[in-house]
Amino acid sequence: MAKQYPQDGPGTPPANTLLQSLHDLPRGPTGEILTNMLPTPDTSHVSFNTIYEPSEDSFLLLDTLSSTTEVTWLRKRFASKTPYLVEVGTGSGVVIAFLTANAEQVFGRPILSLGIDVNANACHATKETVRKATAEQTAGSLYLGSITGDLCSSLLPGSVDVLVFNPPYVPSEELPALPGLERKYRDKFEHDSHLLALTTDGGEEGMETTTRLFAQIPYLLSPSGVAYILLCAQNRPEAVKSWVAEDLPKGPWLSETVGSSGKKGGWEKLQIVRIWNEKAAGNG
Amino acid sequence: MKLLTVNFLTCAVKTCKTSSESYPLHFRDAQLEQNPQTFNPLFIRNILSRLDWSALTTTANELGLTAMLPDHNPADDMMVDSEGATEEEKNRAKDNVISEEVLKKLHTFLVDTAVIEGKLVCGNCGFEYPIKEGVGNFLLPPHLV
Ligand SMILES: [Zn+2]
Numbered sequence: 001m002a003k004q005y006p007q008d009g010p011g012t013p014p015a016n017t018l019l020q021s022l023h024d025l026p027r028g029p030t031g032e033i034l035t036n037m038l039p040t041p042d043t044s045h046v047s048f049n050t051i052y053e054p055s056e057d058s059f060l061l062l063d064t065l066s067s068t069t070e071v072t073w074l075r076k077r078f079a080s081k082t083p084y085l086v087e088v089g090t091g092s093g094v095v096i097a098f099l100t101a102n103a104e105q106v107f108g109r110p111i112l113s114l115g116i117d118v119n120a121n122a123c124h125a126t127k128e129t130v131r132k133a134t135a136e137q138t139a140g141s142l143y144l145g146s147i148t149g150d151l152c153s154s155l156l157p158g159s160v161d162v163l164v165f166n167p168p169y170v171p172s173e174e175l176p177a178l179p180g181l182e183r184k185y186r187d188k189f190e191h192d193s194h195l196l197a198l199t200t201d202g203g204e205e206g207m208e209t210t211t212r213l214f215a216q217i218p219y220l221l222s223p224s225g226v227a228y229i230l231l232c233a234q235n236r237p238e239a240v241k242s243w244v245a246e247d248l249p250k251g252p253w254l255s256e257t258v259g260s261s262g263k264k265g266g267w268e269k270l271q272i273v274r275i276w277n278e279k280a281a282g283n284g
Numbered sequence: 285m286k287l288l289t290v291n292f293l294t295c296a297v298k299t300c301k302t303s304s305e306s307y308p309l310h311f312r313d314a315q316l317e318q319n320p321q322t323f324n325p326l327f328i329r330n331i332l333s334r335l336d337w338s339a340l341t342t343t344a345n346e347l348g349l350t351a352m353l354p355d356h357n358p359a360d361d362m363m364v365d366s367e368g369a370t371e372e373e374k375n376r377a378k379d380n381v382i383s384e385e386v387l388k389k390l391h392t393f394l395v396d397t398a399v400i401e402g403k404l405v406c407g408n409c410g411f412e413y414p415i416k417e418g419v420g421n422f423l424l425p426p427h428l429v
Contacts, residue, residue, distance in 0.1 A: 082330045084292065110327050114292065123419040140324030142331075142395055144292070145285035149422035150429075154296040154413075156307060180426055 038066055038105060041097035041133040046125045050195035052091040056261060057166055057230055057270055061095050064259025064272045065164075065228065066106055073274075074162075075108035077224060083111050083161040084222075088151055088213065090115040091199060093126030095164060096143070097133035103141040111162075115146035116155075118178060119195050123148055150178055151212060157219045163227040167210040168202045171234050175203035206235050217275065218250035226276040228258075237271055244275055253277055285418050288394045290343050291336050295406035296413075296422050305408035308339040311346045312412070314402035321395050325387045328394070332359035332382075344393070352393040358382040 040062065043054055052058075064070060074083075087096040096115045103111040115126045123146035130143045147154065152163075176197040177183075185191040202209055210229065217227055231237040241255045255275045262269030290308045300306035337357040344353045362382075404413040404420060411428065414421050 082327075082334060084334070109330070110324070112288070112331065114289065118423070120416075120419055120421065124417065127418065140322065140327040140395075142286065142288070142327070144289040145398070145418060145420075147285070147289075147293075147420040147422055149296065150424070153424075154293055154422035156292050156294045157301070159292050178423060180423065 038062075038098070038102045039133075041094050041101065041129050043092040043094055043125075043129055045128050045132075046092045047121075048092075049192045050119055051122050051125055052196070052199035054092055054094040057232075058091070058094050060259055060261045060270055060272060061164065061166055061228070061230060062098050065099060066102065067259065070258055070274075071106055074106060074226075077226065078107050078109065078161065081161070081224060082109060083107055084159060085111050085113045085162040085164065086116065086152070086155065086160045087113070087164040088116045089166055089168070089199070090117045090126040090146060091122050091166075093122075093129030093146075095166065096126060097129040099164070100130055100141045100143050101133040101137055110141040112142050112144060114144045116149050116152065117146065118148065118150060118198055120148045121195070122146075151209075152216045152220050155220060158222055160220050161222050161225050163217070163221065163225065165210070165213055165227070166230045167206075167213065168198060168200050169206040169210065169230065169232045169235055170200045170202055171206040172197075172201035172203055174201070175208045176201055202235075206232060207240070210235065210240075214244070214248065218248060218253075221277070223277070223279065226274060229273050229275065230270060231273055232270050233268065237273060241273060244273075248275075251277070252279075285399050285415060285420055286394065287343060287347070287397050287399065288335075288340075289420075290404065291339055293404070293420075293422075295408060295411065296424050297406065297409050297411060297428050300406055300408045303408040306406050308336075308342055309404040309406055309413065311343065311399065312403040312405050314347060314399045314415075316347065317398050317400045317418075318392075318396050319398060321391075323388060323391050325384065325391075328387045328390050329359075329382065331394075332357060332390075349393060349397075352389050354386055354389075358386055 085099060090096050093115060096113055099106060100111065100113045103109065115123065117123050117126065126146045134141065134143065176194060179195065179198070185194070210231070213229070221227065231240060237257070244253050244255045245251070253275055254277070255273050257271045258274045259272040260268035260270060293309055294301070295306035295309065335357060341353060344350050398418060399415055400418045402415045404415065405411070
């Protein structure tokens with residue numbers, strides 16, 4: 001779970017926010033750092049034949065969403081509303097389990113959560129990961145379940161308060177087809193390879209699936225809604241953010257890089273972009 | 285899949301999005317499972333304001349669980365329009381506590397109960413989304429995408 005905080009570079013947050021997340025962590029009564037202590041959910045039951053294994057990107061999401069700046073921002077945003085959180089592409093379920101089990105620490109209150117994945121195996125794995133992570137909790141966050149689906153196509157418009165997406169972001173020659181009910185495979189290898197490719201391959205610039213999700217964001221989010229999207233350097237995050245500001249419908253939308261890792265030649269390998277709207281939420 | 289999930293789902297078919305018949309989806313041949321969880325009255329009270337009561341009532345009727353749900357959202361009794369309300373009405377609203385019995389029923393309905401097998405059906409196009417081992421499948425066949 002190694003992470004690096006890069007110095008100023010393209011797309012990094014201002015230096016003071018970085019310092020804050022390093023030094024100004026919330027502390028408990030005896031001075032212990034709270035959010036860094038949050039346990040990573042156990043995924044030892046998950047078979048990674050068709051499911052993405054928790055990696056640097058998954059851990060960057062956990063670190064970012066439990067960082068002081070995000071915790072402070074989220075608690076303010078949802079001070080008077082139980083947030084409904086949707087994670088798209090849950091894979092093993094490590095992220096949604098973390099956010100459901102640690103909702104009190106992250107959001108300041110219990111949440112409602114729903115997982116979506118295109119692979120039914122991932123949905124079953126996620127259910128178990130959440131069950132294990134929340135077994136000890138009495139705070140009462142409610143994980144509604146996991147559904148198999150193509151991004152957010154079956155979600156009620158205007159309902160989602162927190163959207164989390166770790167997309168298939170690796171540039172690839174082809175975008176793998178969605179697993180249809182009628183799809184036949186030659187053998188298990190072809191089946192497993194196809195499902196695994198869906199977790200990583202993002203087509204042109206690694207953005208084909210992410211672009212489809214962006215198109216759903218304006219209709220999906222509630223007035224207080226916020227989306228956290230993971231991007232890699234090849235996705236051209238700065239261009240994506242300009243596009244969000246200028247061209248995403250029902251704007252104006254704000255975006256900010258709120259977490260990054262793996263600096264390489266002045267560029268972060270990975271970053272988390274927060275996208276939100278100030279129109280109705282009255283949040284500064 | 286918890287019953288409350290249908291409060292947040294609609295038909296995935298594009299042409300159904302504009303039809304009011306595509307929400308809520310309707311349970312068919314639903315097999316329910318009870319999995320008792322810790323009762324947290326504050327959590328139930330906090331989520332009341334975000335429930336779509338008429339959609340939930342439809343769901344409860346379809347599952348034969350009408351008795352679990354009060355005929356209107358108890359949160360409505362707590363809210364008084366500050367413009368038109370008299371002092372007396374405002375005080376009454378403040379004192380109006382949702383009974384533990386009502387909250388416990390809601391907890392059973394919203395938190396403890398899940399659908400493990402069955403279908404969710406769109407009232408507009410009739411498409412049936414299967415639920416297997418608690419996981420609903422909303423992937424559409426190619427001709428409907
Ligand atoms: Zn339909």
